[in-house]
Amino acid sequence: MPVPVLTAHDATGHVHLIIGSNPLASARCTKSIECGAKAVLIAPPEAQLHYSLVKKVEDGLVEWRKKTFVDEDLQTLGRPEVDHVVDAVFVTLGGKVHSSAHISTLCRKLRIPVNVADSPNLCTFALLSTHSDGPLQIGITTSGKGCKLASRIRRELAATLPPNFGAAIERLGGMRRRIFEEDHRQHDLADAGGDNSDDDAPAQKASFNQLVRDSDHDAAKTRRMRWLSQICEYWPLRRLASISDAEIETILQSYNSSSTVVQSPLGLRSDTSTSSSVSHKPLIILAGSGPGSPHLLTVATHRAIQIADVILADKLVPAPVLDIIPRRTPVHIARKFPGNADAAQQELLEMGLDALQKGLTVLRLKQGDPYIYGRGGEEYIFFREHGYTPMVLPGITSSLAAPLFAAIPPTHRNVSDQILICTGTGRKGAAPAPPPYVKSQTVVFLMALHRLSSLVDSLIGVNPSDAPSTSSLNLFPWPKATPCAVIERASCPDQRVIRSSLAQVVSAVEEEGSRPPGLLVVGWSCDVLKSTGGATWLMEDGFRGFEELFTGDNKIRELLGET
Numbered sequence: 001m002p003v004p005v006l007t008a009h010d011a012t013g014h015v016h017l018i019i020g021s022n023p024l025a026s027a028r029c030t031k032s033i034e035c036g037a038k039a040v041l042i043a044p045p046e047a048q049l050h051y052s053l054v055k056k057v058e059d060g061l062v063e064w065r066k067k068t069f070v071d072e073d074l075q076t077l078g079r080p081e082v083d084h085v086v087d088a089v090f091v092t093l094g095g096k097v098h099s100s101a102h103i104s105t106l107c108r109k110l111r112i113p114v115n116v117a118d119s120p121n122l123c124t125f126a127l128l129s130t131h132s133d134g135p136l137q138i139g140i141t142t143s144g145k146g147c148k149l150a151s152r153i154r155r156e157l158a159a160t161l162p163p164n165f166g167a168a169i170e171r172l173g174g175m176r177r178r179i180f181e182e183d184h185r186q187h188d189l190a191d192a193g194g195d196n197s198d199d200d201a202p203a204q205k206a207s208f209n210q211l212v213r214d215s216d217h218d219a220a221k222t223r224r225m226r227w228l229s230q231i232c233e234y235w236p237l238r239r240l241a242s243i244s245d246a247e248i249e250t251i252l253q254s255y256n257s258s259s260t261v262v263q264s265p266l267g268l269r270s271d272t273s274t275s276s277s278v279s280h281k282p283l284i285i286l287a288g289s290g291p292g293s294p295h296l297l298t299v300a301t302h303r304a305i306q307i308a309d310v311i312l313a314d315k316l317v318p319a320p321v322l323d324i325i326p327r328r329t330p331v332h333i334a335r336k337f338p339g340n341a342d343a344a345q346q347e348l349l350e351m352g353l354d355a356l357q358k359g360l361t362v363l364r365l366k367q368g369d370p371y372i373y374g375r376g377g378e379e380y381i382f383f384r385e386h387g388y389t390p391m392v393l394p395g396i397t398s399s400l401a402a403p404l405f406a407a408i409p410p411t412h413r414n415v416s417d418q419i420l421i422c423t424g425t426g427r428k429g430a431a432p433a434p435p436p437y438v439k440s441q442t443v444v445f446l447m448a449l450h451r452l453s454s455l456v457d458s459l460i461g462v463n464p465s466d467a468p469s470t471s472s473l474n475l476f477p478w479p480k481a482t483p484c485a486v487i488e489r490a491s492c493p494d495q496r497v498i499r500s501s502l503a504q505v506v507s508a509v510e511e512e513g514s515r516p517p518g519l520l521v522v523g524w525s526c527d528v529l530k531s532t533g534g535a536t537w538l539m540e541d542g543f544r545g546f547e548e549l550f551t552g553d554n555k556i557r558e559l560l561g562e563t
Helices: 023-034 051-058 071-075 098-110 147-159 165-187 217-221 223-234 237-241 245-254 299-307 341-357 376-385 398-405 449-460 505-512 553-559
Strands: 015-019 038-043 062-066 088-091 114-116 129-133 136-140 283-288 310-313 331-333 361-366 391-393 418-423 441-446 483-488 496-501 518-522 538-541
Touching (some): 023 038, 299 361, 310 341, 398 483
């Protein structure tokens, strides 16, 4: 069955023809009025209008043409600017009435969108079950297979959203317009930010996390827009929903488009109610939150989240983990974006030190494991030098968990007997030396997808454009046919795996876009359990790996003797 195209259609000023006089006709009139269209009702003079429809007619909201439908109505009751052709037709008589099929056939010939109640085969479009909150609209359709189910799905999805989320979207939209106008005026930019604001963009561009260097003046001009894109991608919805006008002003001032310096902290105040009631010994905890799913938190880290007075979180800590933080606990999410990491890191350290000096328990929450490319060692040294020895809690590192969730065993007899974990980006964005090819080795690259093309070039023996010198040329290049996989948002419901080879993986990511955070796995172990089957690349979307564990809670409790 072909997948229908779902669109948000601007119907302001359009003419909608509603045929019928029943309660459904009243509902169709209401929907047309809500979207700014003119509702024209076709029903005989003797028709018994639904009471709500009578009220709309009396109030002048609906124009009632007291007549039976004739073919000419389709080309005479519309707007003058479209030669009086109506813009859409709603038939509420049902598919079993002969005239419904006749009207549908006429509309199709005239290319007029038509909807016939309870007759999907006579419709050229369907109305969705919608949730509206200001600029936010969510539409659900079951393609005519079960409208009541669509309504339930819509209700349950809407219930997961933070309250007043539409107002937050409005504020963020105003922030985006203001950044565009100010940066455009200052730098005469043709496209301030370069981000795609279309709602149908399937993912972020492959360059979403590309490093911004001080020498790249054009990119530096748009750093504020890039940062806004980053918080929309990484911040949990609950945090975005609570953003205030004062915080927006702080953001705009602190991320001055001509400076990388992070100024006044956001989200952590010295006058929080927590600080005034603390009397225990100050404690700093460095903890890993695992690859993404809150189900993979250690018991110790979960406990730390519950007892912390202040939480300083990496921007890559996913929303489901942040959502379990008690509402009473102040949270600051690292304001890191490519090119600003050092300044944002220093901000976090200073905020943590300030909270410790006030006697608070500070949780520094990281993605994965704090000591695997998480600057955990640096932070340990910083706090110890200031008199506070951290407690360090391990986390499941994504470098080992992500391949597992993508059905890639990093070690496998007669295929791979070694695992190498590398960074794809060195200090200050430098390109690290590529590892030599070892056929029995599986290599996992973290923080690499923003420079994937250069990394692949370095692996296959082509000197990458961002390499410091020709001395970094790989003397033991990897075969282009080596299988590899890009794994993004591992263990989360929106996990995505792109299986390919070194020859094609760059094209695959450029085509499919980016869904950070992600990593690259390279080696013949990528083909052990699953392969591309001869395709250039293969994309797998979604992860439901924990459903069987957590949908049978009652049975599990029984086994544990809890019921």
